[in-house]
Amino acid sequence: MxxxxxxxxxxxxxxxxxxxxxxxxxxxxxxxxxxxxxxxxxxxxxxxxxxxxxxxxxxxxxxxxxxxxxxxxxxxxxxxxxxxxxxxxxxxxxxxxxxxxxxxxxxxxxxxxxxxxxxxxxxxxxxxxxxxxxxxxxxxxxxxxxxxDTAFFHGLPDAAKTYAIDAKVAAAHGIRRYGFHGTSHEYVSGRVADVLGRKPEELNQIVLHLGNGASASAIRAGRAVDTSMGLTPLEGLVMGTRSGDIDPGIIPHLMRTAGLGIDAIDDLLNRNSGIKGLSGVNDFRELQGLIDSGDTAARLAYDVYIHRLRHYIGAYLVELGRVDAITFTAGVGENSPQVRADALADLSGFGITVDPDRNTAKDRAARLISPRGAQIPVLVVPTNEELAIARAAAALVA
The missing domain is CATH 3.30.420.40 (ATPase, nucleotide binding domain)
Incomplete structure (x- = not known):
């Protein structure tokens, strides 16, 4: 059935x-x-x-x-x-x-x-x-x-989920880090354990879900301990049309100096920022085409994207202390060897390297892209949120 x-x-x-x-x-x-x-x-x-x-x-x-x-x-x-x-x-x-x-x-x-x-x-x-x-x-x-989408991150540690604002205001309005793409992060981290022949509870993992929406997670022993998205899917990594992390002071600054209302700012940050806001396009294939043609705005957009991604990888390396796997998934993560290589460039001192031949191989299966015997395995694992949802639904009604 x-x-x-x-x-x-x-x-x-x-x-x-x-x-x-x-x-x-x-x-x-x-x-x-x-x-x-x-x-x-x-x-x-x-x-x-x-x-x-x-x-x-x-x-x-x-x-x-x-x-x-x-x-x-x-x-x-x-x-x-x-x-x-x-x-x-x-x-x-x-x-x-x-x-x-x-x-x-x-x-x-x-x-x-x-x-x-x-x-x-x-x-x-x-x-x-x-x-x-x-x-x-x-x-x-x-x-x-x-x-x-938020379920996998429901149990984040208090220090990770709590924003440093007035506690009464936060409690009254449900303000905390919720996280998103949880179905994908949970599914992919489970598949990583399968590929490595280990149990999820034996592994500390960094999972990078990179699509038009993008998020990173730190997973210790099968449980999420941090994630880049927050109260909404706007926080964190640079995305196709979303800004990701910004100084919150930008919002009142735009209200005062540009005369923008809250709806206009919301539209700006969610629909006209990120890769699109910097380059004019939000599709990574189009962005790469512009970069190849010498477009400096597209190059800057790419560099900002990679800079923010490396920022979160570094943060989670410190937060986890020991990392047993770094995994790329979703549209960009699965299909852009350049993003994977640039995100992990010059990290050999941390035991993180990417094998060029494995990274560029035309293979759609879950696979290792780090060299044989690498200290920290690097993987590409196709996400399958539909299968995860189907299995969760079937298990509940069984």
Whole structure:
């Protein structure tokens, strides 16, 4: 019996139908540009099943309409979800706050609580709620499970999760470091243990989830002890469109000197900063093309990105004391040998080196990219958040 995994974004839905036991994917796809106009000839839904691709052309009004199209494409490709005998539907939910820190069976009360947490994730939780409600309406008899991005970091040590602001203010407004991409960090760190033939509780790890959104984590004996993202997914590493760490004083400075309101600053830091803000593009392939053409702004954006990444690697080396593995994952981490090499350049004194041939090899599997016998293994491990969500959902309803 399969699990349907749904990841509802602000203007998109990603989904997979898969077997949680074997990891085999029966179908997958994406709904794009929800609530936006779609250019003629551009598909708004792309659905892959058994090696064949089906497309839907035309605007998608909202998430409910998008899921109805998805269900129709499933039926056309031989997977009628209403008759599939689904084990569960697993939903990625970005923010669980202090309320949710384990996979949770979805009820009306749970949906209300997730919606109430939208103040902490205004770009993500509202879309998650719409996806959940739409799926519950279309599959009323199937158990639905919420799996939270913040769950893996719920148990951060007090010193790591606490911001040095007025304690009463922080407590009243739920201000702490929550962390994100937790499903990925937990899955990847477990796979690292498999690759190394060790138990997770034997390892101290640094995991670098580098995609359009990016985060780093320090994991001691299988438990997260620090992470770069904080109250929101804005803190930490330089990202595609997000600034990552800045001096908080920049915000009142912009309000006073530029006359920017809080919404304009929020838009600036979340959607028009990071790689995009420095270079004009947020796709790493486009950035590399600009660098190759001699674009100095693109080169600076790349250098800032690498500088911040090395900053966190160094911090976690000190924090963990002993590091048994450093791992790259997600779109940039898995596909950019240059980023991996530059992030760990000149660290041989710490026992960290990257083998050039292993690093540039065309291999999609989990693998070592450090030299044989290296003091600290360096790995590339493809993330699979959908499989992790499917397994969590299946285990909960078993």
């Amino acid at each position: 399969r699990v349907l995994v749904i990841n509802s974004g602000s203007s998109s839905i990603k989904y997979q139908l898969l077997d949680p036991d074997t990891g085999a994917v029966a179908a997958s796809g994406q709904v794009s540009r929800i609530g936006e106009p779609v250019a003629p000839g551009t598909p708004s839904v792309e659905h892959d099943s058994d090696g064949h691709t089906l497309e839907h052309h035309g605007a998608i009004k909202d998430h409910a309409a998008g899921l109805r199209v998805v269900f129709d494409l499933f039926a056309r490709s031989g997977h009628d979800l209403t008759a599939e005998g689904l084990r569960a539907v697993g939903h990625r939910v970005v923010h669980g706050g202090e309320v949710f820190y384990a996979p949770t069976l979805i009820t009306d009360a749970v949906v209300r609580s997730i919606d109430e947490l939208s103040a902490l994730a205004p770009l993500h939780n509202p879309a998650n709620v719409v996806g959940i409600e739409s799926a519950r309406a279309l599959l009323p008899g199937v158990p639905q499970v919420a799996v939270f």
